[in-house]
Amino acid sequence: MTDPLRPNGPRIIAVANQKGGVGKTTTTINLGAALCELGQKVLVVDLDPQGNASTGLGIEPEDREYTTYELLLDEADLDSVILSTSTDNLHLIPATVDLSSADIELISNEKRSYLLHDALRQPAMSRLDFDVVLIDCPPSLNLLTVNAMVASHSVLVPLQSEFFALEGLSQLMLTIREVRQSANPGLRIEGIVLTMYDARNNLSQLVEADARSNLGDLVFSTVIPRNVRVSEAPSYALPVLAYDTGSKGAQAYRALAAELIKKYEKHAA
Ligand code: ADP
Numbered sequence: 001m002t003d004p005l006r007p008n009g010p011r012i013i014a015v016a017n018q019k020g021g022v023g024k025t026t027t028t029i030n031l032g033a034a035l036c037e038l039g040q041k042v043l044v045v046d047l048d049p050q051g052n053a054s055t056g057l058g059i060e061p062e063d064r065e066y067t068t069y070e071l072l073l074d075e076a077d078l079d080s081v082i083l084s085t086s087t088d089n090l091h092l093i094p095a096t097v098d099l100s101s102a103d104i105e106l107i108s109n110e111k112r113s114y115l116l117h118d119a120l121r122q123p124a125m126s127r128l129d130f131d132v133v134l135i136d137c138p139p140s141l142n143l144l145t146v147n148a149m150v151a152s153h154s155v156l157v158p159l160q161s162e163f164f165a166l167e168g169l170s171q172l173m174l175t176i177r178e179v180r181q182s183a184n185p186g187l188r189i190e191g192i193v194l195t196m197y198d199a200r201n202n203l204s205q206l207v208e209a210d211a212r213s214n215l216g217d218l219v220f221s222t223v224i225p226r227n228v229r230v231s232e233a234p235s236y237a238l239p240v241l242a243y244d245t246g247s248k249g250a251q252a253y254r255a256l257a258a259e260l261i262k263k264y265e266k267h268a269a
């Protein structure tokens with residue numbers, strides 16, 4: 001509670017990119033696990049009806065009784081929706097396919113953009129004492145993603161190291177600007193992280209050069225390599241840090257977590 005880096009509750013970070021398959025869920029799970037290794041208490045919010053973060057953290061659909069759907073639309077208590085995972089200090093609010101109708105149901109709700117914001121600020125939050133909340137967004141710029149951005153302090157954008165990677169970025173930035181103007185003026189871009197990087201592939205290097213020249217300091221120095229252990233880990237219901245702790249993927253996510261924490265320390269100084 002007296003942590004000077006965290007004066008007002010947990011840091012809330014939306015992991016967003018409207019493209020599917022760019023590494024949002026993988027980054028949420030493994031950055032979360034890496035932050036836990038550094039002593040942080042982390043909550044992952046699965047905001048994707050596909051529920052991949054829930055599956056990847058070992059929570060089977062039949063064990064997802066209360067989910068982000070109930071949190072958003074039935075005003076469920078935080079205590080009733082938060083589950084532990086096999087990683088110490090890594091907790092989860094799971095999602096199921098039920099969430100796919102939420103986008104429509106939200107439209108008629110007058111607090112439609114603020115439901116996640118308000119849910120994550122329930123009084124129970126201070127007792128739960130999380131350091132970081134990571135929100136795994138769906139592959140869309142829909143109301144769920146807007147809820148994540150309104151609820152968050154910052155947006156972390158995974159960018160797949162492939163040809164059209166930068167193309168969707170202007171739309172994403174536009175949405176961030178709209179959210180700043182309408183609801184959350186303090187929303188920052190936490191950074192852009194290159195994922196599935198293949199150092200032997202010229203294209204990866206071109207995308208990296210392009211991203212760094214266009215986006216400068218917004219791009220994390222850490223790059224996440226394409227690593228088969230990263231893609232195998234979810235089928236063992238584990239972060240790659242637990243599945244193969246010495247793998248290149250695990251090391252990269254540790255480096256990303258360290259870079260993130262260092263940035264916060266610099267800001268706090
Ligand atoms: P998103 O959540 O953006 O849709 P995912 O995190 O689910 O993307 O990643 C898409 C696919 O790519 C998954 O099968 C995942 O296992 C795989 N993947 C993600 N990152 C890596 C990586 N660094 N190396 C190898 N495979 C990866």
Ligand code: MG
Pocket residue numbers: 024025026048052136137
């Ligand atoms: Mg995903």
